[in-house]
Amino acid sequence: xxxxxxxxxxxxxxxILVYSCLIFATYVILSTYSGxxxxxxxxxxxxxxxxxxxTAPTAPSISILAPAxxxxxxxxxxxxxxxxxxxVNFEVIIINDGSxxxxxxxxxxAYDLEPVPYAFDQKIDCKPIKTVxxxxxxxxxxxxxxxxxxxxxxxxxxxxxxxxxxxxxxAIDVDCVLEYEALLKMVxxxxxxxxxxxxxxxxxxxxxxxxxxxxxxxxxxxxxxSDFLPRAQVLEYIRAFLMGRMAWSKLNGLILISGAFGxxxxxxxxxxxxxxxxxxxxxxxxxxxxxxxxxxxxxxxKVVYLPDPLCWTEAPASFKILSRQRxxxxxxxxxxxxxxxxxxxxxRYRFLGMISMPYWLIFEWFAPIVEMLAFVYLIIMAFLGILxxxxxxxxxFVIYTFAIMYSTSAILFEELSYHQYKKKRDIIRxxxxxxxxxxxxxxxxxxxxxRGNLDLMTGVRNWGDMQRKGFxxxx
Amino acid sequence: xxFLQIDLYEIPTSADEWGKLFYSFPIHIRILMGVILIFCMVxxxxxxxxxxxxxxxxxxxxxxxxxxxxxxxxxxxxxFEDDSRLLSDSFFTLFDKKDxxxxxxxxxxxxxxxHLHENFTGETATRLELIYRKLEFHKDSQSKLKSRRWYLVxxxxxxxxxxxxxxxxxxxxxxxxSKNELLRMEARIALVKLxxxxxxxxxxxxxxxxxxxxxxxxxxxxxxxxxxxxxxxxTWLNSSNKSVVLFCxxxxxxxxxxxxxxxxxxxxxxxxxxxxQAAIKALREMNALEAEEKLVAMYPLExxxxxxxxxxxxxxxxxEKSISLFDHILRQPVPDLQHxxxxxxxxxxxGDKGKAVLQKISETKNERMQLIISHAxxxxx
Numbered sequence: 001x002x003x004x005x006x007x008x009x010x011x012x013x014x015x016i017l018v019y020s021c022l023i024f025a026t027y028v029i030l031s032t033y034s035g036x037x038x039x040x041x042x043x044x045x046x047x048x049x050x051x052x053x054x055t056a057p058t059a060p061s062i063s064i065l066a067p068a069x070x071x072x073x074x075x076x077x078x079x080x081x082x083x084x085x086x087x088v089n090f091e092v093i094i095i096n097d098g099s100x101x102x103x104x105x106x107x108x109x110a111y112d113l114e115p116v117p118y119a120f121d122q123k124i125d126c127k128p129i130k131t132v133x134x135x136x137x138x139x140x141x142x143x144x145x146x147x148x149x150x151x152x153x154x155x156x157x158x159x160x161x162x163x164x165x166x167x168x169x170x171a172i173d174v175d176c177v178l179e180y181e182a183l184l185k186m187v188x189x190x191x192x193x194x195x196x197x198x199x200x201x202x203x204x205x206x207x208x209x210x211x212x213x214x215x216x217x218x219x220x221x222x223x224x225x226s227d228f229l230p231r232a233q234v235l236e237y238i239r240a241f242l243m244g245r246m247a248w249s250k251l252n253g254l255i256l257i258s259g260a261f262g263x264x265x266x267x268x269x270x271x272x273x274x275x276x277x278x279x280x281x282x283x284x285x286x287x288x289x290x291x292x293x294x295x296x297x298x299x300x301x302k303v304v305y306l307p308d309p310l311c312w313t314e315a316p317a318s319f320k321i322l323s324r325q326r327x328x329x330x331x332x333x334x335x336x337x338x339x340x341x342x343x344x345x346x347x348r349y350r351f352l353g354m355i356s357m358p359y360w361l362i363f364e365w366f367a368p369i370v371e372m373l374a375f376v377y378l379i380i381m382a383f384l385g386i387l388x389x390x391x392x393x394x395x396x397f398v399i400y401t402f403a404i405m406y407s408t409s410a411i412l413f414e415e416l417s418y419h420q421y422k423k424k425r426d427i428i429r430x431x432x433x434x435x436x437x438x439x440x441x442x443x444x445x446x447x448x449x450x451r452g453n454l455d456l457m458t459g460v461r462n463w464g465d466m467q468r469k470g471f472x473x474x475x
Numbered sequence: 476x477x478f479l480q481i482d483l484y485e486i487p488t489s490a491d492e493w494g495k496l497f498y499s500f501p502i503h504i505r506i507l508m509g510v511i512l513i514f515c516m517v518x519x520x521x522x523x524x525x526x527x528x529x530x531x532x533x534x535x536x537x538x539x540x541x542x543x544x545x546x547x548x549x550x551x552x553x554x555f556e557d558d559s560r561l562l563s564d565s566f567f568t569l570f571d572k573k574d575x576x577x578x579x580x581x582x583x584x585x586x587x588x589x590h591l592h593e594n595f596t597g598e599t600a601t602r603l604e605l606i607y608r609k610l611e612f613h614k615d616s617q618s619k620l621k622s623r624r625w626y627l628v629x630x631x632x633x634x635x636x637x638x639x640x641x642x643x644x645x646x647x648x649x650x651x652x653s654k655n656e657l658l659r660m661e662a663r664i665a666l667v668k669l670x671x672x673x674x675x676x677x678x679x680x681x682x683x684x685x686x687x688x689x690x691x692x693x694x695x696x697x698x699x700x701x702x703x704x705x706x707x708x709x710t711w712l713n714s715s716n717k718s719v720v721l722f723c724x725x726x727x728x729x730x731x732x733x734x735x736x737x738x739x740x741x742x743x744x745x746x747x748x749x750x751x752q753a754a755i756k757a758l759r760e761m762n763a764l765e766a767e768e769k770l771v772a773m774y775p776l777e778x779x780x781x782x783x784x785x786x787x788x789x790x791x792x793x794x795e796k797s798i799s800l801f802d803h804i805l806r807q808p809v810p811d812l813q814h815x816x817x818x819x820x821x822x823x824x825x826g827d828k829g830k831a832v833l834q835k836i837s838e839t840k841n842e843r844m845q846l847i848i849s850h851a852x853x854x855x856x
Contacts, residue, residue: 043626044657047633055698056691057729116856117849121812134855141855191688192656390500394507401514408521415525427525 009381016374017395023363024402031409033247038307038417041246045308050184053191054088060190061089062183062263063164066174067156068094072101076110078174081217083142087183091142094174095160098150107145112136118144118163124274126158127151153259154275154282161266161274170263171283173313177209177219178261182310186263189304197300200268200290203257204310205241207420208234210317219312224426229322231433232441233315238410242307242417249305253356255291257303259283261311268293279339281332288340288352295349309418323448330452331460333365368449400438407434535579542574542583550591553606554599561602566609575610585612585634592637607638620646629661636665644669652682659683660692667696671704678711678719685718690725697726709735712742721753728757736763743769751777752784759788767792771800779811786817793824798832805836810844819851 053059064082068075075094082092096104107113118132126148133145148159157171168190170183179185186202193199210230213221225231248254262283272289275282287303294301316322337344337360344361346353381387411430414420421427487493497505549569553561560566574580585607592603607613612634619631620643632650635643647669650662667674674697685693697705708723709732724742727735742754743766758766770785777785786804789797801818804810822829837848850856 046626047629047657047661052691052695056687056694057725058687058690058694060687114855116853117846118856119812119816119843119847119850134853136855188688191691192686194684194686390504391507394504394511397511398507398514401511401518405514405518405521408518408525412521412525412528415528424529427529431522431525 009386012377013391016370016377019370020395020399023367026359026363027243027406030247031243031406031413033250034243034245035413037246037250038242038413041307042417048188050181050188053184053187054086056191058191059088060168060187061166062087062091062187063160063166063169063266064090064092064172064183065157065160065164065169066092066094066172067097067153067160068099068103068174069097069150069153069156070099070101070103071174072099072103072106074175075103076106077217079107079111079143081177082172082174083140084217085178085183086180087187089166090183091144091165093144093146093160093163095146095148095156097148097152097156104145104147108133111140111143111145113143113145120163122162123270124158124161126155126162126274129159129163132163152277154277154279157282158274158277161269164266167266168263169266169269170261171259172311173260175314176206176260177214177217177312179308179310179312180218182261182308185306185308185310189302189306190263190265193302197302198265198268198294199302199304200265200294201257201287202263202304202306203245203254204261204306204308206237206258206260206311206313207309208237208315209312210315212312214312222420222422224421224423224429225315225317227317228433229319229441230315230317231429232437233322235407235410235430235433235437236441237315238414239406242413243406243410245305246307248356249303251351251355252302253351253359254303254305255288255352255356255360256284257287257305258311260313264290276339279332279335280328281336284332285336285339288336288343288357291352292340292343292349295352307417309420319444322444323451326445326448327452327455330365330368330449331456333360334453334456337361337365368446369453371446372450403438403442404434407437538579539583539586542580543587545574546570546584546587550587550606554591554595554602558602561605561609570610581615584610585615588612589634589637604638613638613640613643616640617643617646625655625658629658632658632661632665636668639669641669648677648680651677651680656686656689660689663689664692664696667693667700671700673706674700674704675706675708675711678723679714681714681716681719684716685722690722693722694726694729697730705730707735708732709738712738717747717750720750724750724753724757728760731761733761733763736761736765739763740766740769743773748778748781752781755781755784755788759784759791762791764792764794767794767796771797774800783813783817786814786821790817790821790824793821795825795828797821798825798828801829802832802836805832805844806839810847812847815844815847816851819848823852 064085066078066082071078079092079094085092094107096107112135113133114136115131116134127150129146129148131147133147134141135143144163146159146163148156151159160171161169168187170186172178182204186204189199189202208225208230209219210225210227211223212219213223225234245254245256259282264286268290269286272286272293274286276285276289279285291301291303316325337357340357343349343353344357349357378387378392408431411427411434415427421430487496497508500508553566553569560569570584574584588603588607592600592607595603616631616634616638617640619627619634622628622631628650632647635647644666647662647665650658651666653659653662663677666677670676675693708726708730711719711723714720714723724739726732727739736758739754739758740763743751745751745754755766755770758770767789770788774782774785789800801822804814804818819833822833833848837845
């Protein structure tokens with residue numbers, strides 16, 4: 001028994017150390033790759049006039065799909081914002097997913113909607129569509145409202161795909177605020193594709209709009225969130241989007257495009273089967289399935305990620321809402337990895353199977369579990385009186401200083417790239433947030449992730465109520 | 476790695492004591508402490524770089540504003556007043572030697588010239604080009620073409636094109652087939668700009684594919700040219716580069732070069748689906764009614780994508796010759812939705828004869844067809 005205990009603790013110590021070193025190494029590699037790619041992208045962007053797309057005969061037409069569920073607080077303004085997107089040929093399809101409040105009636109009243117006979121092909125199975133509405137106002141021909149039986153976000157998007165006219169669709173959260181040239185920037189990678197290499201999906205950076213000034217559906221002044229919790233999430237988002245996903249896109253290993261805003265080749269999405277309504281991680285699951293389809297067809301393809309801030313969304317400002325969000329993200333990740341488990345370490349799927357999927361399994365899904373187990377291990381060692389305090393303290397400070405270093409690098413990336421936070425005090429506050437976030441917020445996110453895994457094992461499938469304050473009209 | 480006792484230490488008071496304390500730790504602890512120290516140093520450097528970059532940018536912006544304010548009256552004088560100063564030797568006295576010799580200030584001046592040139596045309600633009608040459612900025616731009624950094628090459632291409640340095644055409648040609656797609660695009664745009672009489676002369680030298688984005692940029696450049704300088708795109712329809720062929724077909728339609736219709740009609744017999752599709756679209760844009768019979772004959776043998784393009788064209792051309800085709804499409808047991816919509820819209824444009832066909836079809840009591848007809852006839856959709 002003594003030998004077993006001795007070797008077990010030896011193994012545990014080594015495992016924690018090696019796992020930590022591997023995570024550090026991957027973060028450093030990914031952020032280096034991302035940094036170089038962002039510099040390249042910004043340099044390229046300085047030569048691009050996106051307005052060229054507005055008069056281009058080769059510019060594709062886009063269907064914007066925005067599912068809505070109980071959005072009565074902001075739906076009218078949100079639709080107005082979408083209709084004013086800077087693009088030429090597009091349609092806006094709002095899918096009312098069986099809202100229990102006045103979402104539908106508010107839209108009908110505000111936009112003078114009436115039922116129309118609408119023929120479409122049901123290319124993807126979804127819950128029944130009750131009515132399709134169009135406006136009597138001639139200038140609102142771009143707007144289509146679909147009223148359907150409640151089926152969840154994935155189901156709503158699938159019905160939007162069925163109803164849409166065009167070859168590309170952009171899936172957007174209805175309460176997101178898009179940047180002025182967002183659609184132009186998202187469309188460009190599709191226009192750059194060749195016969196040899198097809199672009200199947202494009203994603204962009206989602207930024208946090210808390211404390212920003214919003215007017216007429218546009219961000220008119222960018223501010224750092226005044227509350228600590230959303231401010232900590234700003235750091236998280238910069239780390240994840242600017243320092244992580246850019247690298248994955250460069251390596252053509254990206255398997256996640258944010259559900260808040262992403263653009264897809266409709267044909268490929270349909271051939272993949274559309275959004276999966278059996279998971280709350282439908283955004284990630286669709287991208288993996290589309291990639292899988294292309295791999296199985298041996299067709300060269302790309303999933304592109306743009307570092308431009310294209311979309312602004314409200315981050316959870318309370319721990320309760322944050323916990324629901326992180327819980328859902330964990331369940332979505334776990335479900336998606338489970339659905340596609342036969343891709344993991346499968347050489348048939350090349351980079352997707354050998355690198356991307358294993359990385360997400362080991363360093364994204366498994367990381368909170370390792371952290372929790374390491375914490376429990378430390379408690380047990382302390383309880384037994386055999387905790388190596390020197391090792392514990394030094395390891396803690398290694399991890400803590402690495403976290404600060406990584407966050408500070410993220411702030412530097414943001415500063416040198418898009419420089420969204422122009423006020424000096426915002427940068428100072430962000431730097432201060434980087435000092436406390438690893439000890440205050442990160443343990444909570446680990447806890448929420450563990451809860452997510454437990455909830456998944458006990459059969460929880462819903463989204464949870466993501467209450468949002470909405471972007472109040474601020475002057 | 477496991478120890479059985481927890482030691483507490485007294486705080487050292489001298490450097491020696493700190494050293495002794497440090498070396499009293501096991502080697503792996505000392506390594507970890509070293510790592511912490513490195514991380515702290517990196518954090519400090521990052522902090523300094525963040526603050527420093529702000530200060531640097533602020534200073535740079537201040538210098539740029541200073542230069543702009545300083546030379547605004549100079550440019551106003553040179554551009555809008557009598558040109559004697561511009562042509563005389565006293566021109567150089569208007570510019571501070573320090574500003575012309577300092578790299579950053581010189582580049583700010585150049586940026587200012589470029590910015591002004593983007594906003595002016597005619598004689599003012601010509602004067603700007605003269606200022607650009609007299610200050611030897613064309614040498615700066617030409618030296619950028621030799622840089623190993625692609626973004627400097629791209630900048631040089633843009634500057635030389637904007638400032639009409641025609642002698643730079645030859646060195647630019649090498650970039651139309653660069654591996655860097657942005658350099659290819661900039662080179663093409665520059666060559667179009669600098670060779671207005673024969674803007675697409677380089678197309679026959681293209682070995683790389685033109686993407687839809689490349690085509691959009693070329694189209695935008697061509698749209699700015701006087702009508703008499705728009706080339707005959709049929710010149711390149713036999714190119715071995717398929718993307719060049721597709722581009723030219725698209726431009727024939729966009730610029731309505733109706734003389735090329737017979738050539739496009741022959742292209743409908745080609746094997747390549749994308750070429751046929753592009754030709755059909757161009758014929759539609761030119762409202763080439765002579766294509767109608769051929770399109771009707773082609774329809775049954777075509778792929779769904781090309782069939783859809785044919786129907787869009789027939790809808791635009793809309794004559795009674797196509798009625799039987801529309802009727803056939805709408806009577807299919809499982810009619811294709813898009814094909815049906817185009818057919819119905821085309822029939823509606825054919826007046827009473829078309830409406831009579833629709834009336835007969837709507838009497839067939841096919842629910843789906845009823846819905847499709849309602850959809851197609853609804854003005855809101």
